[in-house]
Amino acid sequence: MTEFELIESCFRSGTVRDASLMVGNGDDCLVWHDAAPLAMSIDTAVAGRHFPEDASPERVAQRAFLPALSDLAAMGATPAFFTLALTLPTPIDEHWTRRFAQRLVTLADHYGLVLAGGDTTSGPARVISLQMHGRIAQPLTRSGVLVGDEVWVSGQPGRAAAALPAILDGREADVPGDWLDAYWQPQPRLSLGQQLVGIANAAIDVSDGLVADLTHLARASHLNIELAVEHLPVAPSLSERLGFDDAIAKVLAGGDDYELAFTAPAERHNELLELSQQLALPLTCIGRAQAGDATVSIRHNGKDYRSSWPGFTHF
Known part of the structure; x- marks a missing residue:
C-alpha cells in the first residue's frame, strides 16, 4: 500500500x-x-x-x-x-x-x-x-490564579498511574477494571472546561501529575498553591489496594489522568458543586492559592506532607 x-x-x-x-x-x-x-x-x-x-x-x-x-x-x-x-x-x-x-x-x-x-x-x-x-472566545489559561482562589480537581486521579506497571508487565488481570479504564480510555473533560469559562480563573489538564501540573499554575501566576491531603479524591480501589501513603502518592504525582485542575473564587464554591451534579462528575476542592513563592505545598491536617513521587517527565 x-x-x-x-x-x-x-x-x-x-x-x-x-x-x-x-x-x-x-x-x-x-x-x-x-x-x-x-x-x-x-x-x-x-x-x-x-x-x-x-x-x-x-x-x-x-x-x-x-x-x-x-x-x-x-x-x-x-x-x-x-x-x-x-x-x-x-x-x-x-x-x-x-x-x-x-x-x-x-x-x-x-x-x-x-x-x-x-x-x-x-x-x-x-x-x-x-x-x-x-x-474558543475566552480561553482559560495557567496564569489567571488569584490570591484566595480555591483549587479544584475533577474525577479521581491516580488510577491510570497505578495501572501502568501491570500494563507494561502484561499483568492487566491483576488490577481493577477502573484502573485499566482510566489508563486506556481517559475522558477529556470538554463539557466541564467549556462551562468553567466565566467561573474559573485558571485551568490545566492533569497529564504529568497533580502536583507537577499545579506547579505550572503556581509559576505562571506567581503564587503559592497549598493542597490538603485529607481533601484529595482518592478512589476506593486505590486506598484498598495500595494503602494510604501509596494511594496519595499516585493521586499527587501519578500522571496520565487527563482530569482538569483549576482555580476559582471562593464565592463560586456552591456553583461548582451544582455543576458537579449537573455533569455527574466529581469536582473536589483540594486547596487554596495564596501569596508565596510560586510553588505547591502539601499539608496533611495542617502539617507538612512529603511524597516521594516527582511526577512524570518526558525525558
Whole structure:
C-alpha cells in the first residue's frame, strides 16, 4: 500500500463535516476559515514510551487521541478539527492500520472533529502526532490564579498511574477494571472546561501529575498553591489496594489522568458543586492559592506532607 492509498483507504471515512474547512485532505495545505479564535495543541505518542508496543490498534488510537483532546478541554475550547502525522514501521501492517484508523475516526466522529489533513511516513517505530484545534472566545489559561482562589480537581486521579506497571508487565488481570479504564480510555473533560469559562480563573489538564501540573499554575501566576491531603479524591480501589501513603502518592504525582485542575473564587464554591451534579462528575476542592513563592505545598491536617513521587517527565 502506498502512502496515498493508505490515506484514501483508511482515513477518509469520518462523517463530521464543517463549512469552515475550505481545503482539506489531498492538497498541499489545509485551509480553514473561522470567525472564532482557534486554540491549538499538539501531542506525540511513541510506541514503547507512551503505550506498549504490543497494544491493540484500538487502544493505541485511544491513548493518542483522547489525551490530545484533553488540552482543548483545559482551555475551555469546543473541538473543531485535527491533523494527524503518522509514522509506521515497514512493511506496513495493513490490518493493524485499518483497525487503528477505524477507532480514530470513530472517536473523531463522537467528539465532533474533522480530520482535516496530515502526513504519513515510515520509521523504526509507531509514532502518532495529533494536532488539535478548537474554537474558543475566552480561553482559560495557567496564569489567571488569584490570591484566595480555591483549587479544584475533577474525577479521581491516580488510577491510570497505578495501572501502568501491570500494563507494561502484561499483568492487566491483576488490577481493577477502573484502573485499566482510566489508563486506556481517559475522558477529556470538554463539557466541564467549556462551562468553567466565566467561573474559573485558571485551568490545566492533569497529564504529568497533580502536583507537577499545579506547579505550572503556581509559576505562571506567581503564587503559592497549598493542597490538603485529607481533601484529595482518592478512589476506593486505590486506598484498598495500595494503602494510604501509596494511594496519595499516585493521586499527587501519578500522571496520565487527563482530569482538569483549576482555580476559582471562593464565592463560586456552591456553583461548582451544582455543576458537579449537573455533569455527574466529581469536582473536589483540594486547596487554596495564596501569596508565596510560586510553588505547591502539601499539608496533611495542617502539617507538612512529603511524597516521594516527582511526577512524570518526558525525558
